[in-house]
Amino acid sequence: MDGTARTASTHEVLNQPAGLPDLDLVAADAALAAGLACPPLADHAGRVRRFGCEAGAAEARDLSRQANENPPKLRAFDRYGHRIDAVEFHPAYHRLMRMGLEGGVASAAWTAGTGGHALHASLLYLMTQADAGVCCPMSMSYASVAALRAEPALAAEWEPRIASGRYDPANAPAAGKAGATIGMAMTEKQGGSDVRANTTRAHPVGDDEYELVGHKWFCSAPMSDAFLTLAYAPGGLTCLLVPRWRPDGTKNAVHLMRLKDKLGDRSNASSEIEYQGAWARRVGEEGRGVRTIIDMVQGTRLDCIAGSAGGMRAALTEALWHARHRSAFQKRLIDQPAMRGVLADLCLEAEAATALMLRVARAFDAAPADGAEAAFARIATPIAKYHVCKRQPGFVYEALEAHGGAGYVEEGPMPRLFRQSPLNAIWEGSGNVIALDVLRALSRGPEALEVLRGALAAARGRDGRFDDRLAGWEGWARPGAVHEASARAFVEETALLLQAAVLADGADAVFEAFCGARLDPAGHGLGYGTARIEAAAAERLLDRAAPRPAAG
Template sequence: MSDRAPLSELSTHVVSNQAAPFENVNLFDTDRALIGAVAANGGAEHHDQLSHFGAECGSADVQALSRQANRHVPELRTFDRFGRRLDEVEFHPAYHELMKLGLDSGISASAWTQPEAGHVSHGVMMILMGQADPGVTCPMSMTYSSVAALATDRDLADIWVPRVKASSYDSRMIPADEKSGVTIGMAMTEKQGGSDVRANTTRAVPDGDGAYLLTGHKWFCSAPMSDAFLTLAYSDDGLTCFLVPRWRPDGTRNGIHIMRLKDKLGDRSNASSEIEYHNAWARQLGESGRGVRTIIDMVQHTRYDCVLGSAGGMRAALVQALWHGSHRRVFQKTLIDQPAMRAVLADLIIESEAATALALRLGRSLDQAGTDDSEAAFVRLATPVAKYWVCKRQPGFVYEALECLGGAGYVEEGPMPRLFRQSPLNAIWEGSGNVIALDILRALARAPSSLEAVMTELALVRGAHPDYDQHCARLEEYSRPGGLHEGAARAFAQSAALALQAAALFQSAPDFVFEAFCRQRLAKDRSGFLYGDVCESVDQQRLIERAMPN
């Protein structure tokens, strides 16, 4: 919360020409791009709920909680004072308040409990919660996505999915069946393999009673205080997925040892750890030897959340730049009225709205994929394409927004350094650039219908803008023999993502936004992607008016 009545008249000068803190702003109601994307993707019925959540996320109290949760980082408690093993992480109370805000509001459950547009509703809440504090969205995302993997085993789903759907945060370190709600984490990668999970060495042996005992390590286990973890280990039949709860059925602590917490660049409110399994009790999830297949749908959902996280991170940085620029005067003009600054802000607005539009288009596809084969094919390719491009755009975007604030943006007292440190994460989580690009090639090889679905989507907008038509014609060249290979995977991902962003904007945004995107991002004579080099035809004034969080 803002300081009350700070002194502005000092002995040496009067403090003036400073923007008020950006707080107590409804992050949903003031985001016209987000509202338009919600309506275009079938989520209008959730407007009131999302408006309420947006007001909470933008409140001064929640912004203060985020500052506290990031300043007072999680601490590992390996043992109690008597030397008995605990393997617990201790968080500042602000972290628990943020977790309660998101989970009690349904951020992890809404996709599975709402009869219509549940994934769109989840997506908007992730964008809003990410502007409140992106660190806590990690356990929320994994809990949400775990439902897709749990669906492969009815018995486990009957036990754990209702706990996810409960929409309740319960921080107590007690068995899950005694809690009002749960969080579910992931522990997949190991030191020697990283993304190459088939190089894992963790072993699973039957315990004689239908369960398994796991021994091995995991290099990245985020949110280690989760109530259960989805993990990969080798059984006799090959790499298999398992559910590892924090507690054994007999009420004793499971053999999950937290070796250390990661000292990360950003994401500091969230704990990430290295763990070891010491005969950890686990239940098999999915077919034996088909572990990668079991988690693939879950990965699709977490990659969706990566796109949402970057869209939210862009918006968070953008509003800081807009707010600062509209309140500060430089050279006898408000900063936002200076032509060079207006051009930068307009260009950032184009990028932010395109990210939001494509992110929620993925949400609509996830909502419809179960009953529509074309949407299932579309999301199979569009998700990694969007994840590749939108997440890669975030760091440069946040840097440019930070620069709009000048030196004030570089000071830790404000939010920009935290946003900047956070900005690379989504491009790394769930597969960095090359991994995603290669996954795109695999998706095209295994499911050619996915490319057909994407091209069908793009064809709906043909004729709306010449730059769009020419870009789609260039994209089609990749479908020629030899056009798609590992060396061209990144270029294809970029080209496809830009086309999908334009198509999404055509559906959700006014014509002047779609036209500005086509001219700035798709025109053949636009060789670079540095912000601020804006075509004369772009209506900067209307873009700024639309994006300004009044």
Template sequence: MPELSAFETHAVTNQPPPFGGRHLWADDLALAEAVQREGGAAFVPRLAVYGGLAGDALYRLGFDANRDRPRLRTHDAQGHRIDTVEFHPAYHALMEAAKSHGVAGLSWHEPVPGAHVARAALSYLHHQAEAGTSCPLTMTHAAVAVLRQDPLLAEWADKAAAPHYDPRDVPIADKAGITLGMGMTEKQGGSDVRGNTTRAEPQADGSYALVGHKWFFSAPMSDGFLVLAQAPGGLTCFLMPRRLADGNRNAFHLMRLKDKLGDWANASSEIELCGAWARRVGEEGRGVATIIGMVMMTRLDCMLGAAAEMRMALAQALHHTRHRSSFGRRLCDHPLMANVLADLAIESEAATVFALRVARAVDLAPQDAQEAAFARITTAVGKYWVCKRAAVFVNEAQECLGGAGYVEESILPRLYRQAPLNSIWEGSGNIQCLDVLRALSREAQVLPVLEQELGRVAGRDTIYDAAWQTLRAQLAAGPGEAQARRITERLALLLQAAVLLRADSPLAAAFIRSRLGAEHGMAFGTLPPDLDYAAVLARALP
């Protein structure tokens, strides 16, 4: 025992060192392999830089950004309405780093092969450091796909994609880069946006005046917002700026900020629209069809966010259990703990490589109809399954730390609060699964593309082959709505297995035996006893 100095009652031993200072790119072999495999190799040097930043400086900033949450100031000291959201400086530092490194726009301002894969990897790295800022970054990235449909909105699209962050509340003409938010949901309906009641009244100059409300108005500090409202021709998409070209505030009020379970660094709000100026994007009555270009992007980012939360939770659990001992040996060396950790590692790698495979499909979609069809179905499949797994995964990682995993000084409580968000945002589980059935039954290219993807690795694993044949028979029978979740789950597991097989991952057989071969229980830590847990964990985190 070390000698105690005056006033010390005990020596602190058997505690892990601080986690911060890790290199999130160098530590993640599965991510590095996936980026190379899926076409993002040219961007590896930049990903390595951001991985170092995310695991050190940004990781530390994330604690400050979440501890001091955004505050709404509706009026200034003189009584003028200002509708301003104030953030801790750490929030702006996180946004500056993300924007300048391309988290919100690399795929647009450098549109070369593999750019969407690299941008996905950047998002994955950033989300591990701080998840709340991923909301405005994702919306800014996804909105570019919509804004580029209208040549008159080129300035908005270009500045959203630009690697510049400017938090000032000024017109976009005075900025090199902007951020974008969304306003879709209203009080009377969530996913059923066709039930929206906000009115869009045509004006003589071709603009519209929006009157109504939004129940969830994301990132209200953004420079502009994509909003759905009822025009004379039906539900229509609009771009609504925060500041008008003449510098005046647009006619909407921030009523309050949402008091959310998690996502504390980011602000979400309720607003009332009092004749707010807006420009139509797309045709009247085609609002949903206009914003559909965003859906593929935002669903992918939901997958990436959930996979990133799993990855950070796994890294925390491994770090702790490698540096803490009980009953004469390290926690990670106890066979049951090793089973739990290996199970988490397998789940995490499967989520990561699947998300990067989908990112490649998104990258190739504009030029390849098959990859476009693959992205169409797998963004819904992955959004459902990977996001559904995140919360239970993070909770299991918390248990590996014991009580320390329930304390805010670790990142795990923040990850646990954040984990349900991606399964709810951008369409909850039932919406995704019903969309999967719709795509399978109505879009002719989808099933053949899945047949090709899943058939590519046929013959390499007998358990996989049997599971695929069973699912093919179920799909041929035309599953009804009540079976939508079961079908989507099996499809997700097979797609993950196929990517692991194609990658020659050393974890492929363990994933297939446990997830497809019934050699697994209902909880993590129920892997078959003959697997090499130590080899799995050595791959998971150096």
């Protein structure tokens, strides 16, 4: 027998893509780049582009891998038996937190001047592509400002800590820290989304001070410096801020009972907590807790949209890179017609999600001075949240399948992206809750429908398929026509039309492809890759979304 044959290597690596290089996430994202060219984001274009290179770096992706492979650990007690209620994180987690907070993900909306919410949403969208888990505390810290402002004294104390744009992980009183993060503790075992079923009690001990007793089933980001929570005070369900430390410098009675073994990211921690006489300060009026927290919920719903759009974009980047560097049956995967159709369809979905996210964020910025934009933000946020977040799991699965069996192996990023994909559809209101919120908004008067009509009217006459679907929508969009059983269908139809309308402001080829793939009843099937996208349009979509290595 030939000796060479006996010693030949069986592990020569052929036909495998190299790892993703440092990427310029903005250069590869036509929808985001278009947003940066227009007010109000144009003033922040350089900042977003720099952050897009930071979040797109190979090092950031490796930090995410490390943080998820080494999940947080609960340290309820120290070695001597003292209760410390601490969460211990891998160093990679802290580096990601520093990247995002010092990049402005939590603070930009409140410090950037014009266009702050659009800037925030863009930064969070990019940070999600580095690691989704760390975005949770950043999102809640951003959104908490809207609730804290219901109590000016509290806002004056805590808002500068959020706006500092600094990360300080010390388990110490917030007054002595360089920056602070805010978490949430709303839901309980018996109630879930029905927060009025809460049983936690707030016992007054001063003018705006209370002591809380109760169990919270989900406390997101338990390492935060304070938590917004709901509890029943004598005047009814009330919003309160519960710091980790009491004013006298002692630990507050916020006890971490366990960390949740949850689906999704492993880098961040979620927990169950108990208030055992925890000191708290009231936010807003007694009995107005839900009303006080609504503005915060609106902000976190914007972040659900941005997070899902970012999760789609991260999965698409992986699928496009794999398909461009892997061959099968004598062709690169991306040149195989069937795979090309799937990827073009995913590109279209990702671009539509990002464009709608930016449109909603712009409405947040315009709302204080423009009643119509304020009304649009109120109604379009839950509509976009419902649709974009619902689309993410199927999208990420299809990107995973584009890798074949390699996409199913935990050494790569696709299982992590897939596990994370259902989160935003559940967080801040699952599908039925969101659809019913839209229904309630429609029932309050004609304003919501009128503002939607105005948003859609700009695209009328651009494409017959859009016009036909809009005519059907107009027949449906009238007081009393939408009911609980049809609310989901109405929200989905409205979201598709809104996506088409925002795409109409951009490239004609993308708008026309969307009308054909999503609005023409004969233009698509149930799964990705069934849409009828013309070859020239597919080429344009794939080129617009192709991963771009960072310069230098």
